[in-house]
Amino acid sequence: MTTPEPYGNRWSDLDRPPLDAAALRRGLIKPDGLWTSVDVVPTTGSTNADLAARAQEGQGGQEGQEGGEGAVLVAEEQTAGRGRLDRTWTAPARSGLFFSVLLKPTGVPVERWGWLPLLAGVATATGLARVVGVDLSLKWPNDLLATVDGEERKVGGILAERAGDGVVLGIGVNVSLRADELPVPGAGSLALAGAKETHRDPLLRAVLRELEEWYGTWCAVGGDPAASRLQETYVAGCATLGRQVRAELPGGRTVTGEALAVDAEGRLVIGTGEGVREPVGAGDVVHLRAAGG
Structure with missing residues (x-):
């Protein structure tokens, strides 16, 4: 017999039910599928840090998958979630999706691995939009945007980190905040943007299924962003393109101009007032802001 949680406990919000790890495993782990383990923990500092440590130790997750590709680690609460450049990411327990996946694209040249966070952005935006009925867009390189009260707001982000011979992709989405x-x-x-669904189970399943499909297509063509249609799909959903932006780079240098394109390496091409087309990579950008904002 379980003891009822006290009123006001951060875990007792009936609008934020817990995830069912066993049900997620039954729905996502298939004999020939990408996902090999799905673990759900009540709380952790960072799912990216935890999964990277497992990968280094040769522990992909449950089900005997020793350091294998396809491990999924989900947290009901993250206390030290991180974004790019170690920016913090915090949210109330069970208010969002906080998870990481381990991928090992061994058949893809390492120089194309930079497309993985952009691929995750496409998969996350596509999967969520189908379930919640909200239009979502992408801010280069790794932010998920939705309209709240007529204003474009960040509702999610993606972090990619090398872990041994693989990559850990961390995805965080504000769902019911x-x-x-x-x-x-x-x-x-998503709730503030008018989402018709805020139960996290179908949202997580939708994102992981989209991610599996996009990743499989991308790997099958050696990570070619054109042949996999990843580049054109990302461009179609990228809210940054066509806008005046200011990229702040290390050392205090800035590049200001119109965001013109995303090139074959996943870099943002900025057209400056001097007529120069300057590509900037995600790893080189400290901040990307609207010009004058």
Whole structure:
């Protein structure tokens, strides 16, 4: 017999039910599928850090998958979630999707691995939009955007990190956060954007299925962003293109101009006022802002 949680406990919000790890495994792990293990933990510092440590130790997850590709680690709560450049990511327990996956694209040249966070962005935006009925777009290189009260807000982000011979992709999405729970100005959530579904189980399944499909297509053509149609799909959903932007680079240098394209290496091409087309890579950008903003 379980003891009822006290009123006000952060785990007792009936609008935020827990994830069922066993049900997720039954629905996602298939004999010939990508996903080999699905673990759900109540709380952790960072799913990326935990999964990277497992990969280094040769522990992909449950089901005997020793360091294998396809491990999925989900947290009901993250206390030290990170974004790019070690920026923090925090949210109330069970208010969002906080998970990481381990991928080992051994048949893809390493120089094309930089497309993985962009691939994850496409898969996340596509999977979520189908379930929640909200239009989502991508801010280069790794932010997920939705419209809240007529204003474009960040509702999610993606972090890719090397882990041994693989890559850990971390995905965080604000799902049911209320206005008074938002961590910073300019943040949003799927609920605030008018999502018709905020139960995380179908959202997580949709994202992982899209990610499996896109990843399989991309790997099958050696990571070619054109042949896999990843480049054109990302461009079609990228809200950054066509806007005036200012890229802040290490050392205090800035590049200001119109965001013109995403090139074959996944870099943002900025057309400056001097008529120069300058590509900037995600790893080189400290901040990307609207010009003058």
